Amino acid sequence: MKFYCYKKCSTCKKAAAFLRAHNATFEMIDYTEQPLTVAELRQYWRASGLPLKKFFNTSGMLYRELDMKHRLATLTEDDQLALLAAHPMLVKRPILVTGQTVLVGFDETKWAEVLGGDSNDNWIIRTVKALNVPTPHYAVFGSGLLDVWGLKKANDIDLVVTKELFDVLAQGKNWERFTYPDGFPGLKDSLRKIEVFYQADMPFFSREEVKHMIDNAIEVEGVNFVNIGDILAWKRARGREKDVRDVELIEKFLQGKKERG
Numbered sequence: 237m238k239f240y241c242y243k244k245c246s247t248c249k250k251a252a253a254f255l256r257a258h259n260a261t262f263e264m265i266d267y268t269e270q271p272l273t274v275a276e277l278r279q280y281w282r283a284s285g286l287p288l289k290k291f292f293n294t295s296g297m298l299y300r301e302l303d304m305k306h307r308l309a310t311l312t313e314d315d316q317l318a319l320l321a322a323h324p325m326l327v328k329r330p331i332l333v334t335g336q337t338v339l340v341g342f343d344e345t346k347w348a349e350v351l352g353g354d355s356n357d358n359w360i361i362r363t364v365k366a367l368n369v370p371t372p373h374y375a376v377f378g379s380g381l382l383d384v385w386g387l388k389k390a391n392d393i394d395l396v397v398t399k400e401l402f403d404v405l406a407q408g409k410n411w412e413r414f415t416y417p418d419g420f421p422g423l424k425d426s427l428r429k430i431e432v433f434y435q436a437d438m439p440f441f442s443r444e445e446v447k448h449m450i451d452n453a454i455e456v457e458g459v460n461f462v463n464i465g466d467i468l469a470w471k472r473a474r475g476r477e478k479d480v481r482d483v484e485l486i487e488k489f490l491q492g493k494k495e496r497g
Contacts, residue, residue, distance in 0.1 A: 237262040240272065240331040248330045251342040253427040255332075257359070257366045258351045262332075267324045274321045280331065281317070284338040288316050291328050291340060298325045358384050360393055363428050364459045371460055373401040375453035379482070381461040387485055392429040396446050396462065402434045439473040440466070464490070 239255060239262045241248035255262055272280075281288055289308060293299055304326070308316065320327050332339040337350055360380050374397040383390035397405070402423065405411055411423040411432070418437035424430065435443050453460040468486050471479040 238333040239264050240267050242268050242329050245329055247342050249427055251330045257363045259366055271324045274317045277317050277320050280338045284340055293326055293328045361457050361459050373398040375450045375460045375462045377462045384456055387489055395432045397432055397434050399434045440470045
């Protein structure tokens with residue numbers, strides 16, 4: 237699988253994170269450094285089934301500078317391909333080439349279909365699985381379990397981990413190290429919306445209590461989550477407005493589950 241992109245492009249970064257979250261093995265090629273040839277462009281254009289104009293980055297600065305909006309219709313297909321090869325920034329990005337399928341531009345639904353995934357599966361399950369972290373050393377905290385259970389939407393992923401796993405992850409190139417206001421270190425991957433920590437200056441987050449949460453985590457589709465009892469206890473202790481709302485949400489859910497037997 238080949239992934240043609242411009243590494244500084246935010247859409248390309250999002251698409252790359254999507255591929256990793258789907259455990260896809262791919263070769264990343266920045267076509268500003270390694271331009272597509274006319275032959276490659278012709279091959280991918282024909283395989284895509286799209287009009288050639290769809291290969292042009294119509295929102296790009298170079299497209300406007302060259303007045304392509306008016307010029308494009310006057311050019312032959314050979315001329316258009318030659319122009320794309322000569323000016324990589326004119327090429328629509330990203331391009332995914334897998335088998336006989338070519339996708340131009342990032343459309344999550346279409347990409348999920350090609351990758352054999354379900355665009356409706358849970359993004360937290362998918363993202364955490366892609367990390368390939370050892371089960372005994374982590375658990376998803378915060379609203380992660382509530383998202384998986386369909387109670388509310390989580391905006392990011394909080395991982396509580398052992399100090400050993402934290403140190404291993406800190407060596408990875410995708411992680412940015414930072415310090416929380418309480419002085420404890422954390423890691424974050426902004427693209428995948430993940431934060432990682434092993435201790436914090438708040439209730440239930442001493443090293444021993446974090447180990448307890450990890451040891452007593454529940455597994456959902458191969459991913460470890462802090463159990464609902466520990467989440468409920470923590471949110472009651474925190475007592476913020478959003479925690480109070482979550483406590484009510486969880487209690488209502490558990491009561492309904494109990495009544496249903």
